[in-house]
Amino acid sequence: MSILVNRDTKVIVQGITGKQATFHTKQMLAYGTKIVGGVTPGKAGQLVEGVPVFNTVSDAVKETGATASVIYVPARFAADSIMEGVDAGLDLVVCITEHIPVLDMVKVRRYMEGKKTRLIGPNCPGIMTTGECKLGIIPGNVQKRGRVGLVSRSGTLTYEAAFQLMNAGIGITTSLGIGGDPVKGIDFIDALELFRADDETLAVLMIGEIGGTAEEDAAKWIAENMPNKPVTAFIAGRQAPPGKRMGHAGAIISGGKGTAADKIKALNAVGIEVADTVAHIGETVVATLRRAGIYDACHTC
Amino acid sequence: MNIHEYQSKGILKRYGVPVPNGKPAFSVEEAVSVAQELNRPVVVVKAQIHAGGRGKAGGVKLAKSLDEVKTYATELLGKILVTHQTGPEGKKVGRLLIEEGSNIKKEYYLSFVIDRTTARVVMMGSEEGGVEIEKVAAETPEKIFREYVDPAVGLMPFQATRMAYRMNFPAAAVRKASAFMLKLYSVFIGEDCSQVEINPLAVTAEDDVIALDAKLNFDDSGLFRHPEIEALRDETEEDAKERAAAKEGLSYVNLGGNVACMVNGAGLAMATVDILKHYGGEPANFLDVGGDSTPEKIATAFKIMLDGGQAKGIFVNIFGGINRCDAVAGGIVEAAKIISADGKSLPVPVVVRLEGTNVEQGRQILKDSPIKNVIMAPTMEDGAKEIVRLVNESA
Numbered sequence: 001m002s003i004l005v006n007r008d009t010k011v012i013v014q015g016i017t018g019k020q021a022t023f024h025t026k027q028m029l030a031y032g033t034k035i036v037g038g039v040t041p042g043k044a045g046q047l048v049e050g051v052p053v054f055n056t057v058s059d060a061v062k063e064t065g066a067t068a069s070v071i072y073v074p075a076r077f078a079a080d081s082i083m084e085g086v087d088a089g090l091d092l093v094v095c096i097t098e099h100i101p102v103l104d105m106v107k108v109r110r111y112m113e114g115k116k117t118r119l120i121g122p123n124c125p126g127i128m129t130t131g132e133c134k135l136g137i138i139p140g141n142v143q144k145r146g147r148v149g150l151v152s153r154s155g156t157l158t159y160e161a162a163f164q165l166m167n168a169g170i171g172i173t174t175s176l177g178i179g180g181d182p183v184k185g186i187d188f189i190d191a192l193e194l195f196r197a198d199d200e201t202l203a204v205l206m207i208g209e210i211g212g213t214a215e216e217d218a219a220k221w222i223a224e225n226m227p228n229k230p231v232t233a234f235i236a237g238r239q240a241p242p243g244k245r246m247g248h249a250g251a252i253i254s255g256g257k258g259t260a261a262d263k264i265k266a267l268n269a270v271g272i273e274v275a276d277t278v279a280h281i282g283e284t285v286v287a288t289l290r291r292a293g294i295y296d297a298c299h300t301c
Numbered sequence: 302m303n304i305h306e307y308q309s310k311g312i313l314k315r316y317g318v319p320v321p322n323g324k325p326a327f328s329v330e331e332a333v334s335v336a337q338e339l340n341r342p343v344v345v346v347k348a349q350i351h352a353g354g355r356g357k358a359g360g361v362k363l364a365k366s367l368d369e370v371k372t373y374a375t376e377l378l379g380k381i382l383v384t385h386q387t388g389p390e391g392k393k394v395g396r397l398l399i400e401e402g403s404n405i406k407k408e409y410y411l412s413f414v415i416d417r418t419t420a421r422v423v424m425m426g427s428e429e430g431g432v433e434i435e436k437v438a439a440e441t442p443e444k445i446f447r448e449y450v451d452p453a454v455g456l457m458p459f460q461a462t463r464m465a466y467r468m469n470f471p472a473a474a475v476r477k478a479s480a481f482m483l484k485l486y487s488v489f490i491g492e493d494c495s496q497v498e499i500n501p502l503a504v505t506a507e508d509d510v511i512a513l514d515a516k517l518n519f520d521d522s523g524l525f526r527h528p529e530i531e532a533l534r535d536e537t538e539e540d541a542k543e544r545a546a547a548k549e550g551l552s553y554v555n556l557g558g559n560v561a562c563m564v565n566g567a568g569l570a571m572a573t574v575d576i577l578k579h580y581g582g583e584p585a586n587f588l589d590v591g592g593d594s595t596p597e598k599i600a601t602a603f604k605i606m607l608d609g610g611q612a613k614g615i616f617v618n619i620f621g622g623i624n625r626c627d628a629v630a631g632g633i634v635e636a637a638k639i640i641s642a643d644g645k646s647l648p649v650p651v652v653v654r655l656e657g658t659n660v661e662q663g664r665q666i667l668k669d670s671p672i673k674n675v676i677m678a679p680t681m682e683d684g685a686k687e688i689v690r691l692v693n694e695s696a
Contacts, residue, residue: 099521101522101526102495102520102522102523103415103452106415106420106421109420110452110453138622139622139657141658142622152568154569155622156565156566156622157572159622159657160569160656180567207568217418236572237572237574238578239584240574247552247568247587247589248568249520249522251571255434255438256435277572278573279576
């Protein structure tokens, strides 16, 4: 088991003829992902890395039976691409694109109401189920198979954390980056719910950052809903000054809200240990697993 | 992106939102001539800086004669204004807004922001105007009202009316207040705002509803749709290094300290700033060089960090994912060539931590082209400690 994607997931790449998309299509195929089609309007009939290109997502879905897509489309068109994927009835849409206008994402979220599609991102590295399937740009060599789920608002921190876990002998079921934007698809609680329902996942590592209150909300949810799977956390941005956007559109302390101190306090209050520095994420997870008595079960690589 | 109050009011006016008559002034003479033109018994001389709390800091003056306008304009132009939002260093006043005085009966608070949880625009209103809304939220949260907007239909008139009644507008001003709100929502949507704040919004003795102050912030990702907003940018309000970095496509925030860092990825960059502070350093900056950095871009990043002698040491913290460590290492070697006279030195200690894709090749490149002052760190923790130690020793 794993969450959201596995070796059988049929995937299409939206914007497949772009340079980044072509590069990552190759990488995803090499990882074993079942890429069954691509979409670029006007390019139907072409092949990219051996993958057939279609004019529309609905054509691609009809021909290939795909249930998931990954989007590498420029920011000004990306919201439309997400909605096209939702309209085609996909189960999962992953949007890598950064700098989508926030009001476009407000429309997307409204459009998604009452529809079955789940969205990961935008402005995210994607999702990877170890050894089976990856959608997005996560490097294939940073994580090994195991029993810990990983969810993060940051791309590079996802890789960094997975790498530290690998060095500590801790493997991963699925890792996903939910993205650095203020208005997005799946949030921490959605990811935690999925990990809770996954038998293979025994524990979760959650990586947050300044801005918003998703980490505080997650802390409350974990305390009330997930007593049996220990969570370890890390929060980036302890030194971020108020009112300054720290790279990610959503990483900003505004009106005194969204500080790292508040998030760490909320997590600690429900018994979740937060790594003191980015260099100690791996060992903090190990300590949590030992305390919960599941270190041996999670020591898979 | 932020703009000045007078620019915000110009946009409001375009959408039919009532604002006091007024014009910006860049000199004392201009201030007096605008006041003359307004020809009102009372004019307000307002310092234009990108920070709130100007009133309390002495940046807003009521002038009852042209002489007083001259006195206040002379006093304010060029003054360093320190408010609770500027930090102790303050901000230099380079522009004024000269505006007609209003006959204020009561002040209110009104704003629009994006609510992350519901993914909707939310209108917030309160009868407690003219004070910091954070204070109201902390002390009397029941005095703040909210209306969430369905983007499919926009702010509905009944929502605006409900808000006007909850905010306790006098009966004669309720319709004007709700019309004001509807127009303000159009500004938010039409201009891709991230925040619109009217504090205070005033009801005048004549029961008119008017924006006494106006703060508009814009979504940087939406600016491509609004070149006319981009043109309002006041570069003197922005940190010179941040501006230079933005022009090169680098995500940089000046933090004022002396231990600089160059990192790939925003999350890791934030976490690197944190770890430098954790080991006793004073972080100079946040800097995300991104995933596809060319040597030229890395050289530019080094120049910005070193500019003005700010960085006494630099921590390069790279986790190679899709972008490879060998490319970053090559970039550092090239950067040294561009920056230094002899082509193989950097002016301050540079501790480099490389991990991830092609890490061995990356380390080999730095070994093969030794650059004076560049030190390899075996781990991130060691690297952070080492750069802090080196900077503290040099101080």
